[in-house]
Amino acid sequence: MDDYDPHGFPPFAVTVDMVVFTIRRSRLQIVLIRRGAAPFEGAWALPGGFVRVDEDLEDAARRELAEETGITTAPSFLTQLRTYGSPDRDPRMRVVSVAWWAIMPISTHPVAGSDAASTELIDVDDVTAGRIELAFDHRLIVSDALEALGDRLETTxxxxxFWTEEFRISDLRRIYETVWGVELEPGNFQRKVRRVPGWLQPTGRRAPTTEGGRPAELFRAEPGLRPLTPPLRRRPGPDPR
Amino acid sequence: MDDYDPHGFPPFAVTVDMVVFTIRRSRLQIVLIRRGAAPFEGAWALPGGFVRVDEDLEDAARRELAEETGITTAPSFLTQLRTYGSPDRDPRMRVVSVAWWAIMPISTHPVAGSDAASTELIDVDDVTAGRIELAFDHRLIVSDALEALGDRLETTxxxxxFWTEEFRISDLRRIYETVWGVELEPGNFQRKVRRVPGWLQPTGRRAPTTEGGRPAELFRAEPGLRPLTPPLRRRPGPDPR
DNA sequence: ACAAAAGTGTTGTACTTACACCCATGA
DNA sequence: TCATGGGTGTAAGTACAACACTTTTGT
Known part of the structure; x- marks a missing residue:
């Protein structure tokens, strides 16, 4: 930084973009908004916007999410993804965008239909498969965020x-199946997550049986985030043909 | 981005900072420069500087590394770390810095003493332990980069x-030991890395024996980067007391 | 012969997948 | 009774750490 020049620095705009994951009807979804202005007017886009000059990047991410989507509950998890700054990513000017990803607890998904009329929950599959067109490089950002989410499920x-309330182990399993796009053995999954000391706290209650079958035990999650030892491996074990 | 305002956006400076790892005398080191101007004049700092207005972020990282350190060989690996943008991280103005980390092959470490007189290779330990003071939040960036490096060694x-030429398996083991700060069983390590199909390509040659002992086989690395299956786990296996 | 590093063998334990089987409920 | 999902048992295979042991060089 020897060539530092406080008065002649190039003019950059710095924005944040947010990938907010939630689960609805066993489907992994993200929060999108409809753009109201050019470019990409009318297209879907990630919530986001300008960072203020005295504002921390993470604060900007939280603020833009609340402002643009009407989501008031704080995400239960929020972390930086990476920064996207290709010179031509915005047709009008040089924009560097710091992308974040987050998890919204499931109990708070009256999101669609909130006061922000243009906010919707969209299936991640529809985005990654290209059935939904996103503005700018937002489709790439969603892919990267999905990758990061899948990695974190392995090790933490x-x-x-995804829950603030009680859940069943099969609910938890369906998260993994949805994010990883695989099917997991219910029995083996059960044992693995039960073995993690302290993670799943028994409530003593049981779920009402909905489609037949033995009622499932209900658990509450330990607060906070911990490494999983051993990790839940994504790849189906060793398979060196 | 509905509140997009091309003419009134807040004025941000965007910089890149680089953590370049290499190994010298079995020690993990990084490239640092001496700052020639305020603030932090005379202090150590990471190479880095302003992104040009039409320049890709990664290109800026490569350019600043070459300009500030005189290092002409391209890093054998370069990836984004994360972005640091605390409002008070630079006392003069609002700066958002996109940090990167890289690996310099060992054979190219005539770096210290190159034409950039202020460039040095410094032990990472001296930085993380606080024996070397760095400008801005660069010590935090180094810690984060070291963490990222350790993670990648596990899974890829x-x-x-670290090499463009031949190396011994014990050289490879010393990388892991240095980055992770542990000692590894030579025999077990040997088997694990040999088991990875294609990674270590035998050259048929043997190292001259330096301190006695059977001469080691010399290998060359497969080009590119692949996931390790199974990963080389950092934690000493399962140890649930 | 001895020291030292390279590399292999072996054993007991942990973890995994696959799949059989039992459990507890509603219809 | 049957269907269904919840949950446990079990056996074969993989990977692991620990450590003994053999190999191959220099001195």
Whole structure:
């Protein structure tokens, strides 16, 4: 930084973009908004916007999420993804965007239909498969965020951040299946997550049986985030043909 | 981004900072420069500087590394770390810095003493332990980069990027030991890395024996980067007391 | 012969997948 | 009774750490 020049620095705009994951009807979804102005007017886009000059980047992410979507509950998890700054990513000017990803607890998904009329929850599959067009490089950002989420599920207790209330082990399993796009053995999954000391706290209650079958035990998640030892491996074990 | 305002956006400076790892005399080191101007004049700092207005972020990182350190060989690995943008991280103005980390091959470490007189290779330990003071939040950036490096060694074949030429398996083991700060069983390590198909390519040659002992086989690394299956786990296996 | 590093063998334990099987409920 | 999902048992295979042991060089 020897060539530092406080008065002649190039003019950059700095924005934040947010990928907010939630689960609805066993489907992994993200929060999107409809753009009201050019470019990409009418297209779907991630919530986000300008960072203020005295504002921390993470604060900006939280603020823009609340302002643009009407979501008032704080995400149960929020972390930086990476920064996207290709010179041509915005047709009008040079924009560097710091992307974040987050998890919204499931109990708070009256999101769609909130006061922000243009806010919707969209299936991640529809985005990654290209059935939904996103503005700017937002489709790439969503792919990267999905990758990061999948990685964190392997090594940390993050998955339970999708609930503030009770859940069944099969609910937890469906998170993993949805994010990883695989099917997991119910029995083996059960044992693995139960073995993690302290993660799943028994409530003593049982779920009402909905489609037949033995009622499931209900658990509450340990608060906070911890590394999983051993990790829940994504790849189906060793398979060196 | 509905409140997009091309003419009134807040004035941000965007910089890049680089953490460039290399190994010298079995010690993990990073490239640092001496600052020639205020603030932090005379202090150590990471190479880095302003992103140009039409320049890709990664290109800026490579350019600043070359300009500030005189290092002409391209790093064998370069990836984004994260972005640091606390409002008070630079006392003069609002700066958002996109941090990167990289690996320099060992054979190219005539770096210290190159034409950039202020460039030095410094032990990472001296930085993380606070024996060397760094400008701005650069000590935090180094810690985060070290963490990221350790993680990648677990799951990818990245470690061999430290060499362009031949190396011994014990050289490779010392990388892991240095970055993770642990001692590894030579025999077990040997088997694990040999088991990865394609990673270590035999050259048929043997190292001259330096301190006695059977001469080691010399290997060359497979080009590119691959996931390690199974990963080389950092934690000493399962140990649930 | 001895020291030292390279590399292999072996054993007991942990973890995994696959799949059989039992449990507890509603219809 | 049957269907269904919840949950446990079990066996074969993989990976692991620990450590003994053999190999191959220099002195």
């Amino acid at each position: 207790t993050l998955a339970t951040s | 074949t990245l470690a061999t990027s």
